[in-house]
Amino acid sequence: MREVLEQLTQEFAGRIAAAPSYPDQLYAAIAIADIPAIAAALRSRHSARLAAVFAEDRVRPEAAFYNYYVFERRGNPCYLILRARIPAEDPRFPSLAPALPSVNWQEREIHDWFGIQAEGHPNPRRVALHDNWPDVHPLRKDFPLHTALPAFEGDQHVYRPTLGEGVFQIPVGPVHAGIIEPGHFNFAVAGEPILYLQLRMFYTHKGTEKLFEQLPAQKGVFLAESVSGDSAFSHATAFCQAVEKASGMDVPSRAGFMRTVLLELERIDNHIADVGAIAMDVGFVIANAHAGRLREMALAINEELTGSRLLRGMACLGGVRRDWSASQIAALRDAIATLEREFRDLVALLKSSDSTRDRLERTGFLHPEKASALGIVGVGGRASGIDLDVRRDHPYAAYRHLSWRVPVYQEGDVLRRMQVRIDEVFESVAMLRAALGDLPGGPHRAPDLVIEPGRCALSAVEGWRGEILYWVRTGPANRIERCKIKDPSMNNWPGLVEAVQGNIIADFPVINKSFNLSYSGTDR
């Protein structure tokens, strides 16, 4: 990325200034008016991907907000982070959404949280704060976390009408029929096929990013575990890595391997559950029963290693909270062997059913071009030709010591989203074996460190769902001044909207399950 930044600096003579950086994340200051041109140059001439856009309130010390644009480029482990000042008295920025649909929600979020207007945004309505909220901007520093807002008396969201003979709308949620998280889906259908789906998220918005600003970093780890409960360890690790990078904390190599083991275990238990749930949604109940049994085996080994079935209470700054004994590691090896054998049987069972394949193939097709425009990441991306994997592209923990195949398919249907999961379970099993074989000795945790205030850092983790990004600015007294969280679901929900079009509404559950996105991770 250094060459890219140098070329950019020449192209935009004098308007890009390098800022304090790390070897794997370059910072540069730009003028906010230049961002459309710079983003276009980065995307077209340097084939860079815009991974995240977010803002920060620096009004008190600097009389300004800042927008951050995180770019990455395939084959280069370094991120390029552009930082643009937005004066507090004139809070607006030029929207990139007309050219780049992937930032649609992110830019609107900046408006809702900070009151900075995305100028030229094609759909500048609220996204994160529901329409009935009063006119507040909760991530501004002058908005206290514990503000008691009055009863919401504003208007409810007005969905776009769908007109035409025989066309009708089906509202679903936020309380759903299954045991899942809340969100509202408004389907427009003509007969059975879905014409158009409108999503309303952020029902589980809990003020999480604001809450991070009130907690010491050590306690923030537990909050990160509760951002998305099925990715507790991935989110907590992403948070820890960001704080460690900002404060210059070295993580012992044993801890890096242990983190890798736990991250892969999280991938395995979730992927097994999803494979079962996809089978369930097309009526293959027995396959789901076996998957449920396997998942319980996986959760039992999670509990053996961390004290928690969902891997909670294990992540910490500087490593992991507890070391493993030889008997725990032996139990893990046994569990891996059983799981692999049983999972192979489960896959054979699934493949033996032609009717299952028939229901999954070409169902919920997400075109690779659309996936690319929407910035789809993770499992959903890899099933639609998007070859991204943070573990390979920006190695962390012990991934630089391991090798694996990243499964990528072009067909973009439910079958391939399931196949990506199946392939990844087997890859993860092999990675676990390799990581345990090379597990170094030494400490499992670095000594606590006083966190220097005013340092910023980005961290990325390939959670089982996809790319999880955390960006922190440290504050005084071991506190966090700003914590930006980006769950892969944020980008991927619009992918679901594309994938369901033209499918019969009865297939919506299985299409939704094949993405299995996090509501809480999106809503925070």
Next chain:
Amino acid sequence: MFKILQKTLRAGTVTQPYPETAASLASGFRGLPEFDLENWRDARPAADACPSGAIAVTDAGRFRTVTVDYGRCILCGECAAVTPEGAVRVGRNFEAAATDRKALVISAQYTLDAEGRQTCLVRAAPEIGRQLTRQIHRILGRSLAIREVDAGSCNGCELEIVALNNSVHDIERFGIHFVASPRHADMLLVTGPVTRNMELALRKTYDATPDPKLVVAVGACGISGGIFGTNYATRGGVDQVIPVDVYIPGCPPRPEALLFGILMAVGRLRNRQ
């Protein structure tokens, strides 16, 4: 077809007979922390370390009140890790559901020395587990239909609730099943914290559930708001919005803890042989 049958037979019976027999827990399992109130010399480190504010210390002159709220506990074990004398231990108990919110709170009064260390336990409120046997709504005591409502959770509780339906925990062996609509439900199983954006939906769901009905609040967040507490976006625990009959602590409560609380709510817990 033959292969499916063969696979099923080979897997055998995997359902755990809990609560007839004790749950099978991994050796490292962290349950609720246990407090040796008599020998606890200093509660301040534990209170400082607790990420969800479950342990509170209030000093007044030479006296200290320590409260431990299991309804806020996220089972992280930090209180035990920072308490040197072994007065706080990570326990293995998870059967802590209660019909009374106050039954989840331990309170102890101490006298203090000049350094603020606790010298003598003056008074302690009853320990958890004493008031658990009140039986309610026996009318629903047989088959039970549950509607699950996520009122703002991180999805951790939902994963464990889903696990109640797998072949290992198999809640249907009690005639208990999850239904798709509140109109078909006897019980709402609600996770939290209740967000401002889910408040109305939760009220409407409650109103749509026919009487007699039960409400069970699940997990630290459902009971108290947990680590999220109450803020501009959340209302805290479920009982801030609708009346609650049973509280099930945990983060998340493991499936057996959920089963324990659900059976308690319908008065179907029997003493284990």
